[in-house]
Amino acid sequence: xxxxxxxxxxxxxxxxxxxxxxxxxxxxxxxxxxxxxxxxxxxxxxxxxxxxxxxxxxxxxxxxxxxxxxxxxxxxxxxxxxxxxxxxxxxxxxxxxxxxxxxxxxxxxxxxxxxxxxxxxxxxxxxxxxxxxxxxxxxxxxxxxxxxxxxxxxxxxxxxxxxxxxxxxxxxxxxxxxxxxx
Amino acid sequence: xxxxxxxxxxxxxxxxxxxxxxxxxxxxxxxxxxxxxxxxxxxxxxxxxxxxxxxxxxxxxxxxxxxxxxxxxxxxxxxxxxxxxxxxxxxxxxxxxxxxxxxxxxxxxxxxxxxxxxxxxxxxxxxxxxxxxxxxxxxxxxxxxxxxxxxxxxxxxxxxxxxxxxxxxxxxxxxxxxxxxxxxxxxxxxxxxxxxxxxxxxxxxxxxxxxxxxxxxxxxxxxxxxxxxxxxxxxxxxxxxxxxxxxxxxxxxxxxxxxxxxxxxxxxxxxxxxxxxxxxxxxxxxxxxxxxxxxxxxxxxxxxxxxxxxxxxxxxxxxxxxxxxxxxxxxxxxxxxxxxxxxxxxxxxxxxxxxxxxxxxxxxxxxxxxxxxxxxxxxxxxxxxxxxxxxxxxxxxxxxxxxxxxxxxxxxxxxxxxxxxxxxxxxxxxxxxxxxxxxxxxxxxxxxxxxxxxxxxxxxxxxxxxxxxxxxxxxxxxxxxxxxxxxxxxxxxxxxxxxxxxxxxxxxxxxxxxxxxxxxxxxxxxxxxxxxxxxxxxxxxxxxxxxxxxxxxxxxxxxxxxxxxxxxxxx
Numbered sequence: 163x164x165x166x167x168x169x170x171x172x173x174x175x176x177x178x179x180x181x182x183x184x185x186x187x188x189x190x191x192x193x194x195x196x197x198x199x200x201x202x203x204x205x206x207x208x209x210x211x212x213x214x215x216x217x218x219x220x221x222x223x224x225x226x227x228x229x230x231x232x233x234x235x236x237x238x239x240x241x242x243x244x245x246x247x248x249x250x251x252x253x254x255x256x257x258x259x260x261x262x263x264x265x266x267x268x269x270x271x272x273x274x275x276x277x278x279x280x281x282x283x284x285x286x287x288x289x290x291x292x293x294x295x296x297x298x299x300x301x302x303x304x305x306x307x308x309x310x311x312x313x314x315x316x317x318x319x320x321x322x323x324x325x326x327x328x329x330x331x332x333x334x335x336x337x338x339x340x341x342x343x344x
Numbered sequence: 345x346x347x348x349x350x351x352x353x354x355x356x357x358x359x360x361x362x363x364x365x366x367x368x369x370x371x372x373x374x375x376x377x378x379x380x381x382x383x384x385x386x387x388x389x390x391x392x393x394x395x396x397x398x399x400x401x402x403x404x405x406x407x408x409x410x411x412x413x414x415x416x417x418x419x420x421x422x423x424x425x426x427x428x429x430x431x432x433x434x435x436x437x438x439x440x441x442x443x444x445x446x447x448x449x450x451x452x453x454x455x456x457x458x459x460x461x462x463x464x465x466x467x468x469x470x471x472x473x474x475x476x477x478x479x480x481x482x483x484x485x486x487x488x489x490x491x492x493x494x495x496x497x498x499x500x501x502x503x504x505x506x507x508x509x510x511x512x513x514x515x516x517x518x519x520x521x522x523x524x525x526x527x528x529x530x531x532x533x534x535x536x537x538x539x540x541x542x543x544x545x546x547x548x549x550x551x552x553x554x555x556x557x558x559x560x561x562x563x564x565x566x567x568x569x570x571x572x573x574x575x576x577x578x579x580x581x582x583x584x585x586x587x588x589x590x591x592x593x594x595x596x597x598x599x600x601x602x603x604x605x606x607x608x609x610x611x612x613x614x615x616x617x618x619x620x621x622x623x624x625x626x627x628x629x630x631x632x633x634x635x636x637x638x639x640x641x642x643x644x645x646x647x648x649x650x651x652x653x654x655x656x657x658x659x660x661x662x663x664x665x666x667x668x669x670x671x672x673x674x675x676x677x678x679x680x681x682x683x684x685x686x687x688x689x690x691x692x693x694x695x696x697x698x699x700x701x702x703x704x705x706x707x708x709x710x711x712x713x714x715x716x717x718x719x720x721x722x723x724x725x726x727x728x729x730x731x732x733x734x735x736x737x738x739x740x741x742x743x744x745x746x747x748x749x750x751x752x753x754x755x756x757x758x759x760x761x762x763x764x765x766x767x768x769x770x771x772x773x774x775x776x777x778x779x780x781x782x783x784x785x786x787x788x789x790x791x792x793x794x795x796x797x798x799x800x801x802x803x804x805x806x807x808x809x810x811x812x813x814x815x816x817x818x819x820x821x822x823x824x825x826x827x828x829x830x831x832x833x834x835x836x837x838x839x840x841x842x843x844x845x846x847x848x849x850x851x852x853x854x855x856x857x858x859x860x861x862x863x864x865x866x867x868x869x870x871x872x873x874x875x876x877x878x879x880x881x882x883x884x885x886x887x888x889x890x891x892x893x894x895x896x897x898x899x900x901x902x903x904x905x906x907x908x909x910x911x912x913x914x915x
Contacts, residue, residue, distance in 0.1 A: 163396065164395050164396055164397055164411075164513060165411075165414050165415040165418050166418065167394060167395035167396065168391070168395045168397070168415065168513060168516075168517070169415065169418055169419065169422070171391050171394060171395060172481065172484065172485060172520065173477060173481055175520070175521075175525070176480060176481050176484040176485070176520070176525070176571075177476045177477045177480055177481040178476075180480075180525065180528070180529070180567055181476050181480065181564050181567045181568075183529070184529070184532045184533070184536065184542050184564070184566050184567040184570075185542045185543060185544065185564050185567075187532075187533055187536060187542070188536045188541075188542030188543060188564075188566060189543075191536045191537045191539075191542070192537070192539065193539070193541075194543060195536060195541055195542035195543040195566075196541060196543045196545050196548075196562060197539070197541050197548070197560065197562055197590060198539055202553070206550055207550070207551070207552060207553045208550065208552055208553060209548075209560055209590075210539075211539055211589040211590060211593050212560055212589055212590070213589070214552040214553060214554065214556070214558070215552065215554060215556055216553075216554055217554070218554060221553075221554065225667075225672070231552075231556075231558065232558045232559060233558060233559060233560040233561060234467060234468075234547060234558070234559035234560070234561055235465060235467050235468065235561070235583055236465075236467065236561075236582050236583045236584035236587075236588050237465070237583050237584055237828070238584065238587065238668075238669040238696075238697035238699070238700060238828070239668065239669065239697070239700065240669070240697055240699040240700060240802050240803075240827070240828050240829030241668065241669075241699070241700055241802070241803065241829070242699060242700065242802075242803040242807035242810075242827075242829070242910070243652045243654060243666070243668070243700065243701075243702055243703065243807075243910075243914060244654060244703075244803075244805070244806070244807055244910050244913055244914050245803045245804065245807060246804075248668075248803075249654050249655070249658075252655060252658065253658055256658060256659075256660060268658075268659040268660060269659060269660070269661055270661065271660040271661060272660070272661050272662075272663055272664065273651065273652075273655055273660055273661065273662045273663075273664065273665075273666075273667045274664055274667040274672055276660060277655075277667040277668040277669075278668060278669070279587070279667075279669070279670065279671055279672070280584060280587030280669045280670050280671050280679075280694075280695065280696045280697045281582075281584035281587040281588045281589060281671060282584065283584070283588065283589055284589070284671050284672055284673075285589055285673075286671070286672035286673050287672060288663070288664050288672055290661070290663060290664075321347050321595075322595065322596065324347075325347055325350045325351060325354075326347075326350075326351050326354075326595050326596065326599070327351065327594075327595030327596075327598075327673060327674070327675070327678075328347070328348065328595075328664065328672065328673070328674075328675035330672045330673055334553065337553055338553065341553070
């Protein structure tokens with residue numbers, strides 16, 4: 163009997179009161195606890211922290227995704243490092259990247275842009291992966307390369323306090339700023 | 345690269361810094377001394393009155409285990425039925441279906457035993473109701489069960505001769521009200537303000553910048569993610585666990601979640617020192633465990649930063665290391681560190697996909713779970729270490745020709761037999777079931793099950809074998825991480841891992857409680873110059889040697905067939 167009563171007490175405490183309390187506090191957080199969205203001209207185009215699919219040449223691309231960037235789910239590819247089929251997929255991505263980015267050497271391609279992320283929703287790429295796409299984006303948009311490069315510069319997020327976390331670029335924010343360029 | 349290493353060292357130092365005073369605080373709570381959380385006294389008294397608990401009633405080891413097992417059985421039945429009927433219950437904005445009986449069996453056991461293997465994806469396999477009433481609830485009570493068992497063992501060692509291991513209900517309730525809940529509230533609030541969702545709204549639909557229609561899963565996740573780490577549970581709100589950008593939004597939350605999952609296992613070591621007034625023993629245990637952790641962490645980080653040799657050959661630049669299955673905001677060093685810590689601590693949450701880790705990391709992750717006592721899970725890590733200590737006491741006793749004793753009590757045949765059985769159980773469960781699964785894949789691939797054995801594996805060859813070995817290792821360690829490429833949501837895997845989970849949870853809890861219960865009722869032998877000192881560094885090293893020898897003998901052949909073979913094939 164004690165088991166049953168204590169179970170009921172703990173359900174109320176841990177599964178009802180605790181989540182409701184946190185949810186209440188969450189209303190004061192950015193986005194009201196529903197996630198922080200990004201809007202262009204008043205229309206929500208995405209979540210700040212959720213990556214999106216970019217396949218058109220006029221946009222900077224994000225990383226390959228095992229869930230095709232549909233955040234109704236999330237997953238990595240779960241391919242092992244020695245799997246021959248997987249290595250062929252990476253090779254194909256490299257070839258495709260070279261075809262879309264004329265004038266780029268293979269050694270300029272950073273691994274993160276040809277390997278799938280853990281969540282399939284990675285919002286970031288490495289700064290190198292952004293810079294390597296500058297020539298293509300500039301050519302398609304008929305804008306000076308320097309201007310695009312400067313835009314990437316301003317979107318590189320440096321390690322916090324210089325020591326915490328790798329440098330990175332939020333692809334969605336970069337592409338929104340890109341669309342706003344004249 | 346130095347930047348990334350700095351982050352890791354900082355993470356570890358902050359954890360130790362907080363763990364020490366926290367360990368002292370835990371000790372005061374269970375001694376019944378004055379603490380800052382005494383404002384909870386009326387709440388606890390109210391709980392005790394409602395439930396008919398007499399908090400000072402003593403329990404011997406059999407009564408204690410009976411209470412523990414009874415309430416755990418009740419939770420199992422409750423969780424099983426809620427998961428099956430979740431589609432007919434409220435709080436299901438995304439319209440997710442009920443779980444099949446075999447999946448519900450696996451899920452209920454898995455969360456009950458603090459493991460959190462998830463053969464479903466959080467976005468589609470559970471509802472908000474079951475995320476809170478089953479998953480979050482079991483995360484609290486399973487962590488509390490582990491800590492309560494440890495405190496019972498410490499009670500047995502504290503007195504010279506005693507039958508009383510303390511009152512299960514009292515210790516259990518205080519573990520939740522004084523330890524888990526306060527820490528979780530702090531953690532959850534920090535997560536909420538870093539971008540983790542906490543509202544009850546369902547999936548969002550939107551059109552992306554490029555014009556694709558996508559949905560975004562959300563929900564009251566922050567509270568669950570806090571206890572998932574504080575309680576070393578590890579099950580994710582989302583399918584991708586802490587790699588998901590809403591579950592672990594920034595490098596800072598990554599540090600926070602890492603600190604949260606290490607803090608109680610570390611603090612409990614110091615609690616042991618304060619509670620038994622044997623601080624030197626606690627220091628030695630902490631030292632040996634830290635050495636063990638470093639032996640596993642360092643090779644992992646080096647191999648992840650080094651990148652994949654097969655991709656190196658393709659000629660692209662691996663400046664940021666091996667990136668398959670990893671997130672850019674964490675990078676390979678912090679991901680490698682996490683992947684080892686989560687396996688030694690028995691959390692099993694992941695911020696990168698272990699299936700895509702380098703082979704060396706795979707060895708380290710599996711070793712961490714096989715040993716399962718370098719810090720280890722909430723309470724149970726120290727219980728596992730205690731088993732190794734009993735064996736080390738016995739072996740050293742034989743070597744120097746003295747009657748083995750531990751903290752003033754003789755260690756005799758019965759205790760050593762229990763310790764040996766607990767140790768051998770791991771090797772038996774992991775290798776026995778992996779062999780069975782491998783046999784099915786190799787000899788009966790076309791068996792007419794819903795998912796044929798031929799379709800279980802996501803990778804061929806050595807790595808495919810590693811996927812099966814990892815799954816049972818994780819189930820046996822009550823860890824919960826996985827080489828997630830394995831097709832594990834089917835009757836074979838749901839049922840076999842379910843049984844491994846149950847046996848590997850409760851026998852290593854029953855074992856140490858019984859050993860200490862038996863030892864504590866024996867006559868106390870005061871220490872003399874002839875006593876083998878268990879709080880010396882020499883004895884610590886002997887314990888470490890016992891750990892290495894037992895696990896090398898048990899598991900080296902299996903590891904050689906999987907990740908070690910893959911390592912040499914990648915050269």
